[in-house]
Amino acid sequence: MAAGLRLHERRTYSHLTPWTSPNLIERIASITDVFRAQSTDLAETTPLQDRKPNQLLINEYSAGQGIAPHEDGAAYHPAVATISLGSGQCLDLYQYLSETDPSPPLTHTMRDDVNVPSTNTEVATATGAAGETKQRNGKAIAAVPLARVFLEPRSLFIMTGSLYQSHLHGISFSDSDILTSSSAARNGDTSTSSSQQDGDDAQPSPTSLSAPAVPVANLPLLGDPEILKAIEKEGSYRSERGTRVSLTFRKVERVMKGGLGAGGVKGLFGLGKR
Numbered sequence: 326m327a328a329g330l331r332l333h334e335r336r337t338y339s340h341l342t343p344w345t346s347p348n349l350i351e352r353i354a355s356i357t358d359v360f361r362a363q364s365t366d367l368a369e370t371t372p373l374q375d376r377k378p379n380q381l382l383i384n385e386y387s388a389g390q391g392i393a394p395h396e397d398g399a400a401y402h403p404a405v406a407t408i409s410l411g412s413g414q415c416l417d418l419y420q421y422l423s424e425t426d427p428s429p430p431l432t433h434t435m436r437d438d439v440n441v442p443s444t445n446t447e448v449a450t451a452t453g454a455a456g457e458t459k460q461r462n463g464k465a466i467a468a469v470p471l472a473r474v475f476l477e478p479r480s481l482f483i484m485t486g487s488l489y490q491s492h493l494h495g496i497s498f499s500d501s502d503i504l505t506s507s508s509a510a511r512n513g514d515t516s517t518s519s520s521q522q523d524g525d526d527a528q529p530s531p532t533s534l535s536a537p538a539v540p541v542a543n544l545p546l547l548g549d550p551e552i553l554k555a556i557e558k559e560g561s562y563r564s565e566r567g568t569r570v571s572l573t574f575r576k577v578e579r580v581m582k583g584g585l586g587a588g589g590v591k592g593l594f595g596l597g598k599r
């Protein structure tokens with residue numbers, strides 16, 4: 326487990342059915358199914374039963390805490406459903422910069438006008454301007470997120486397709502998130518986040534304070550009219566962070582039975598890369 330994960334509370338539960346509403350799991354499985362049915366890059370027809378989540382990961386973030394860019398890994402079915410509670414947080418989506426093994430372009434965006442660079446060269450240029458890149462598994466990660474999604478309290482977010490399989494996601498280590506629309510970002514708002522924390526434990530996201538603003542891709546889906554009003558009027562909205570709890574439902578595809586838990590307890594263990 327990477328050091329950064331010590332920053333917030335993480336708990337993983339398996340064998341969900343005894344205590345989680347089966348109805349909730351059915352609903353998440355069927356929403357994921359609808360999403361996947363529209364996806365061209367995940368056309369396989371797996372029976373709904375086989376797509377049901379069997380693991381729940383609970384993360385608790387205090388204000389200022391985040392999670393470094395990462396992939397959830399091949400051990401899971403490539404669809405993940407996240408319910409957000411408490412405070413909102415922006416999830417940043419990153420692309421690899423490798424010439425030989427680039428991230429394929431996203432096949433779907435939440436809005437037609439979201440600023441998704443169409444080639445790695447464009448991302449590389451933006452990266453040069455921001456002045457830093459990070460590496461993962463020997464592959465450089467774009468310093469500027471490809472897109473960002475505001476995870477509003479009480480929202481459900483589903484990530485699948487190439488976004489799951491070949492991109493990274495992370496949450497910046499900030500006290501607040503600046504939300505902008507794509508038009509406001511084009512008009513030169515240059516802040517993406519505020520008060521990045523650089524303490525011993527901090528794993529700052531690869532964005533720097535001088536990075537170009539990344540518009541929020543899911544603005545039309547947000548339920549809080551104040552946010553949209555503020556962005557329309559001021560060009561941006563600062564969402565202060567408090568404690569956020571995320572419930573991440575996943576399906577572990579590869580399981581190891583027994584042996585790893587305390588006292589050799591039998592169970593499911595995620596093998597996701599960190």
Ligand SMILES: O=C(O)CCC(=O)C(=O)O
Nearest residue numbers: 382384392397407571573
């Ligand atoms: O808290 C979230 O929304 C994301 C968490 C995450 O990406 C993870 O735990 O792998």
Ligand SMILES: [Fe+2]
Nearest residue numbers: 395396397494
């Ligand atoms: Fe993740």
